[in-house]
Amino acid sequence: MIHSATHHPGFLSPTGVEITFLLVGLATLGAAVVTVTTRQLVHAALWLVVALGGIAVEYLLLTAEFIAWVQVLIYVGSVVVLLLFGLMLTKAPIGHSPDADSENRWVALAVALAAAGTLVWVVADAFRSTWIDVHHGTGQSATKVTGSSLFRFWVLPFEALSVLLLAALVGAIVLSRRRADVLPPAPDGSTAPHGKDR
């Protein structure tokens, strides 16, 4: 790694990128840990923004620009907004939330460590010492490279994920329908929550 720096002089030499990658990774990990340990619910959601943004920066450093922006669009722009919406609906208090702590934290820690260990082991085992030069597709064609590799080599996982998401969508609709049957219908005009006397 170090000797390659001499072949690529410049402001951000390959090792510079690697160091940045590592530092951003540490910051992301820190934000993620704060997300699950803070006692303030909304702060947890906002730290999640930092963690997800950090992952987007990592994608950028790996020159997967398109993936980085999609990460920001979907996770920061939509998923976190949905989370905050839910927190506001349930009137998350300012300051400590009394019920932000869970009895399951040790189980959760074990599951998290096991999942992380499995993922790291799979990735490390899959690539071992393969050196992937991510900088060959930079510039104006990076998105094209991402697109063609996604739909040429990874199209089966991509489609499988789509089916999974579709199943989740249908499941969500089914669950919310069932609840509507159990609850009694609103007494009058539930479609107009705001009074008509304006």
Place this chain on the structure above:
Amino acid sequence: MNDTLHVVLRLVAVLVAFLVLPLLVGQTEHKVMAHMQGRLGPMYAGGFHGWAQLVADGVKFAQKEDVVPADADRRIFQLAPAVALLPYLLVLIVIPVGPHGFVGEAVDAGLFFVLAVMGVGVLGSLMAGWASANKFSLLGGLRTAAQLMAYELPMLLAAASVAMAAGTLSLPGIVESYHWWWTLWQLMGGLVFFTAGLAELQRPPFDMPVADSEIIFGAYTEYTGLRFALFLLAEYAGIVVLCGLTTVLFLGGWHGPWAGSVGWLWTLLKTAVLAFIVIWLRVSYPRLREDQLMKFAWTVLIPISLVQIALTGVVKVVTS
């Protein structure tokens, strides 16, 4: 060295545009609204037709006390205006103004960059709404979130239709492959994009989240002084960005007579016309109710944008 200077100069130019254009739109809104309502609007500040009114407003805002409510979450309350404003500055960097690289910085997946970063700006309103410890602010934040989730999807679909038509995600690339008949081909998508953008900016008639006559400016109720001014600036910067993007994606950006030499003027002109329409809509349309807002997004905009995508696909396959 020369390259660094070049980049710095471009960024400074973008910053100047970011500070000037929203004020221009704001001043135009003052005057246009006034004349549409049979008034004169600001007439004294600066002498000629009150041209310096917004400068005077800025001085006024800077002098006001910066109050943070006692029960508020201090840091988030203070951070929120920056989160609301900065995304629009970032977006402005990648909007192409003229041909031959007349752009702050060309980004390869520029279209997605723009949509992603614009979505982040709404987080500022949400943070403000929650951290103010005020029920009106909370209501405003809730409405903001609901509105964003409803209008983000049609906006994305309309933008995706343009990307399909152009075969690229780069904003300069999209303008380069533009032909005059695209505006007709992508008309539905353009209308959906513009409408959804208005809703994302919370401009009338989609200003339920800040409805000043019922929830007292929603998430911004507790803000004073400069921080409130930053939220206002974010709104006008948002108008500039939305109109610029609609110009670039649907109206052909710098295309027009003598595009080679005065292309940038065409972009600015089209943007200005769209900004005028935004102001016009504010004067002429009543506010939509929250349920009408949701119904409009889910039952009108999304089906139209899906039809547009199908149309784009069919035409693309037939012509290629």
